[in-house]
Amino acid sequence: MLPAQPNQSLIEGIRCLQALSLSEKPLRSIEVSRLLKVESTKAHRLLKTLAHLGLVHQGGNRKFQVGPGLPVLVAQSLYSAPLWRSMVDPLQDLQRQIPSCKVEVGMCWEGVVSCFYCSEPGMPASWAMGRVDMQMATRSAIGLALLSCCSQEKVEETFIGRPIPGFSRGLPSLVKELRTIRSQGYALIPDGQSGERFSLAVPQEDKLYALALSGDLSKEDIPELVQLLQHTLELLYSAHNN
Amino acid sequence: MLPAQPNQSLIEGIRCLQALSLSEKPLRSIEVSRLLKVESTKAHRLLKTLAHLGLVHQGGNRKFQVGPGLPVLVAQSLYSAPLWRSMVDPLQDLQRQIPSCKVEVGMCWEGVVSCFYCSEPGMPASWAMGRVDMQMATRSAIGLALLSCCSQEKVEETFIGRPIPGFSRGLPSLVKELRTIRSQGYALIPDGQSGERFSLAVPQEDKLYALALSGDLSKEDIPELVQLLQHTLELLYSAHNN
DNA sequence: ATATTTAAAGCTATAAAAGCAATAAATGCT
DNA sequence: AGCATTTATTGCTTTTATAGCTTTAAATAT
Known part of the structure; x- marks a missing residue:
């Protein structure tokens, strides 16, 4: 690299x-x-x-x-290329299939996740793309899914010497969790206080972004949902890599 | 510089x-x-x-x-600082005063505008902040307002040798328009096809961003609206500079 | 008004890029 | 599939740009 x-x-x-x-x-x-x-x-x-x-x-x-340079660079990369706009359709399709869930796509850098697509139930399509929200990677399914793709050294380098949000027992517990996520291919974490809501994220092949679903997910549906997410990711990937 | x-x-x-x-x-x-x-x-x-x-x-x-670095840097600068979050309240106030208009705040770089705040009538507050949309500066009131703050040389440097969206007669007509905008302190342009809708933008003192109102604006209300925008800008400025 | 802190420029040693040449790896072509 | 061409990548040497010291100027605080 x-x-x-x-x-x-x-x-x-x-x-x-x-x-x-x-x-x-x-x-x-x-x-x-x-x-x-x-x-x-x-x-x-x-x-x-x-x-x-x-x-x-x-x-x-x-x-x-x-x-101004930074937001403009981001906006340009999201809009001037068919690259990202072509992601909207597959994501809207996904949203229609799971209407009660929030759908998000985000990237992770230096322990921070930024979602550039975020559609909540009932949100018009044009509002979903072109967002920049921020979350700590270790508290977000997207972040954990993407971190699980990094080498252990990279993860240690990122988090050494500072508290890790959501992992009060420190680096080893994070590393262990990431290993699990890597082996199963998805990250599943509780979302919010209530025990009903979960966030489920799957990383894209290139490890550039991850796709997440949040809402009322029941354990037995997980394998099916993971498949659905993986399928959508394939559509996204081919949409912007042809 | x-x-x-x-x-x-x-x-x-x-x-x-x-x-x-x-x-x-x-x-x-x-x-x-x-x-x-x-x-x-x-x-x-x-x-x-x-x-x-x-x-x-x-x-x-x-x-x-x-x-991933770019969107995260933008998200961090919007969220980790009270700086930008503190802008939400004054902007929501403005939205309440002019409920039928769209309210936008954007920055301009290299002839391109990116709005990081965009509230349409009826849009929840949490969706308005943390956006990155993109428009050509010369087709946007925000862009024109901010370009009018640049030196003529800077403007020429930016646009020389390429077509200028919205100014088919070239650089001189843009420069003339910018002079007008600079002298009156605001940019007013038609918004969309219908002759009823306008976009009105006022640059912030520091020239970092501009605030715009779009919708059904009537000529006689302009001075009052400009005052309202300027007042809101002062609130924004003091909100993040104290 | 004065003192202190910060910003900005000049200057020279040095370290870090530039760019050439060589090799390796892909990609495309037949 | 095998060959040719293009692209990626590294090594090495020259040159040039940056580091960092010193100085001056400008703000800011007292």
């Missing part, structure tokens, strides 16, 4: 972006430099470069925050 | 991302290198670095496409 000659500057630049996106408020360049433990001139120049590109916005008070 | 020592690698890396986000389908590294007119080893190494970071995804066929 990592090339023989990775571009260090690019890596550091993205770290700046990441820091800004996680921050509660806009940051001064020196604050970023301290957060990332890099020399202040360097952070400053990276941030200014990102600001020039428009990925970062520098407000009147000179503080930096995430800028 | 541009620092004395901009980081060239970072700029090139982002150009790769941009190329992928605009592409109809996943690209081979050599295709990216040809699109951007850079040496192929360089493009390859940048893409591999981005793939390692997770901003780009390399599928089984080795082709590159936008990866």
